[in-house]
Structure formats: C-alpha cells, structure tokens
Amino acid sequence: MTTLVPKPRNPFKWFPFVAVILLLLNSTSNAEEDIRLTPGNSGETAVAMPPSVTKVLSWLPTDTETVLVAQDFSITSQLQLETWDPDFVEMFQRLGIGSLSLYCSTGLDPFMGRKVSLAVHGARKFREPKGFGGSLYEGCHLIIFDGMTANEKESLLSGFAAGASETLQIHGEQVLKYSKVLEDDEWLFWLAWPNEDTFVISTDLGYLSEVLNRIMRGGKDRALADSLIEWKYVDRSAPAWGIHHFNRLGFEDDPTSPFKKHSDGEVFDSEAVGFVINVGRNNSSSAESYYLSKDPAGIEKRVSALKDPLAHTEFTHEIFKEGELTVLKMNHSRNEDGEIPDIVIILWLLGHGTFL
Numbered sequence: 001m002t003t004l005v006p007k008p009r010n011p012f013k014w015f016p017f018v019a020v021i022l023l024l025l026n027s028t029s030n031a032e033e034d035i036r037l038t039p040g041n042s043g044e045t046a047v048a049m050p051p052s053v054t055k056v057l058s059w060l061p062t063d064t065e066t067v068l069v070a071q072d073f074s075i076t077s078q079l080q081l082e083t084w085d086p087d088f089v090e091m092f093q094r095l096g097i098g099s100l101s102l103y104c105s106t107g108l109d110p111f112m113g114r115k116v117s118l119a120v121h122g123a124r125k126f127r128e129p130k131g132f133g134g135s136l137y138e139g140c141h142l143i144i145f146d147g148m149t150a151n152e153k154e155s156l157l158s159g160f161a162a163g164a165s166e167t168l169q170i171h172g173e174q175v176l177k178y179s180k181v182l183e184d185d186e187w188l189f190w191l192a193w194p195n196e197d198t199f200v201i202s203t204d205l206g207y208l209s210e211v212l213n214r215i216m217r218g219g220k221d222r223a224l225a226d227s228l229i230e231w232k233y234v235d236r237s238a239p240a241w242g243i244h245h246f247n248r249l250g251f252e253d254d255p256t257s258p259f260k261k262h263s264d265g266e267v268f269d270s271e272a273v274g275f276v277i278n279v280g281r282n283n284s285s286s287a288e289s290y291y292l293s294k295d296p297a298g299i300e301k302r303v304s305a306l307k308d309p310l311a312h313t314e315f316t317h318e319i320f321k322e323g324e325l326t327v328l329k330m331n332h333s334r335n336e337d338g339e340i341p342d343i344v345i346i347l348w349l350l351g352h353g354t355f356l
Helices: 051-059 088-097 150-161 205-217 229-233 296-306 343-349
Strands: 034-037 046-049 066-074 115-127 136-145 166-170 173-182 185-195 198-202 240-245 272-279 286-293 316-322 325-333
Touching: 051 115, 051 136, 051 205, 066 088, 088 115, 088 136, 088 240, 088 272, 136 205, 150 173, 150 185, 166 205, 173 205, 185 205, 198 205, 229 240, 229 272, 229 286, 272 343, 286 296, 286 343, 296 316, 296 325
Parallel strands: none
Antiparallel strands: 034 046, 066 115, 066 240, 115 136, 136 198, 166 173, 173 185, 185 198, 240 272, 272 286, 286 325, 316 325
C-alpha cells in the first residue's frame, strides 16, 4: 500500500468528519491568558493566546496529539466539499467544520452565513485504514459561532436527530449516533450539543465522553501542555495554525509516526519532537511550517523524503539550530495552477495520512 499519494486532486474527500464545538466567544472574559512567543522572534515579541483557545484546550483529553485552529471566518458555499478548491486558510477552516454531508442530507446549509469565531480540531491514536482512504483516529472538532440562541439550537438539533441511527445519554447530554462506510472502513460519528453555543461531533465515543465531562466539570490539565517547545513556533494571531506533538506512547499503529520502524527495521527519526504550521500570516494562499527534531540527521532524512519526486512538493526550506533543537522551516504556497502541492505532506505531518 502506498502511503503518500502522488498529487491527489482532493485528499479531503477522505477527511470524513465534522467534530465541532461551537462556543460563543466572550470578549469580556477574565480568564487568565497564556503568553507565547511569536515564531522567529525568540523573546522579542510576546503574543497572548486568546482565552477562548485556552478554554477549549482544557476541554480536550490530555493525550490529544494534534490540534488545529481556525479563527474568525464565516461558513460559505466555498467550504462545501463538493465545490471545494481552497486556499491555505480555507483548508484549515474546512478541517475545522468538516463535511456534514457525509451523514446529514442538509450538509452545511443549516450553518450557512454564520460567523465562526473559533474552530478547533483535536485528534489522537492515528492508525492505518483497512484499504484506501485517510488515517483513522479518535478525535473531535470544536467550532465557536459568534452567537446562537437556544431556539436555534433546538431547531437545528431536531433536524440532525431525524437522521441519527441511535440516541443515547452521556453525562446527562443527548448524543446522536451516525455511521458511514468510507472505502473499507465503517466510521462512527457521535454528535452532542451541550449548550446553545457548543456543538460537538466525534469519531470516538470515549473521546466525546471525556470532552463532555471536561466541558461540564472542567479538567485539571489540558491538551498540549504549556511546557511543550512547539508553542514557541505557533503564531496565535494567524488566521489558522496547528500543532502535532509526536507521541512516544502507543505509536506502533500510527503510520505517520517518525518513531515507527520501516520494513528494513530503521526508525525514521528517533529524536523527532513535533510539527507546527502557521497559516495565512502574510496572505491566505501561504503558510509556514516547522518540523522539530533533536537529531540533525533526522532532519536531513525528513527533507529527503519530502523532496522525493513522488511527493510532488514545491516548498522552499531552511534548516537552523536553536539550542538542542534542529529546525526545518518550510514555506508553502499555492502554485500557478491554483493548487496546493504540499497539502498531502502537511496532512501527513499532522497525523492525517492518505493511503492508496
């Protein structure tokens, strides 16, 4: 089975779920803000992570490996999967809201035109599908709309309930179950709406249960702890950004893990740390990413793999040292044909592999 697909037109047809949390942002929140450094400034400029993002991270299980964030956008027909030809920012917006049309006949129509303040996707335990398609995983998406009334919630929820195969109660909340066969795998989706602002869909019932429990009762710790070095390279002011912290526990089933042994027994990069991407800092058609490792040889192997002709990548890059880290910085953009040639490798480094 080929793992990196040569130049697919739309690999997102295998990115199967919306798991979204819709939360009304409170601009007057007095929650404590986390302070992070702008990438490349090494302390010259401090950027605060919005309290809303901090709050949502506290809802995610602590073993969450990948978090993707898109901020301040509206749901439009451009984000419909069937007509989708995105720039980088729209790509991450799409990752936030997913494809309701996979299990709901109305697709995105109920949300069309709504303002989204925040969309967050969390995922863990990536694994290979049975056949073609994208990586399986446990996770959910969180989307924060800029206001929704209780009546609107009830109306939308009634529409979603009509197509559910099962209804159950978890932590006192109504949860709707859906299923969809994609290639050779049956995907299960679980939908909950714990308050008028918060709409959740997950690919795993255990993950959803923990998210709901954390929303209602809070959590002692949060996903992607403050101590992770990856935060140094995240630009929280960017329209979208993402982190994949490479998990050293239970990686054996994850085909995208740098710690997984190849068929020849060689480990790709035993000192890999994580991957960060900042989207749309300069314009909506560009992104910059950082692959972090403590092994310079691992960085060289990564560059060699990503520049393989079969990968069809077009990024430019530089390599530099920061303390014990070796950093591979990549710059990505749409090409003259309007395509994003690096989309497959970006998804791979975020844990979402594509398989043929």
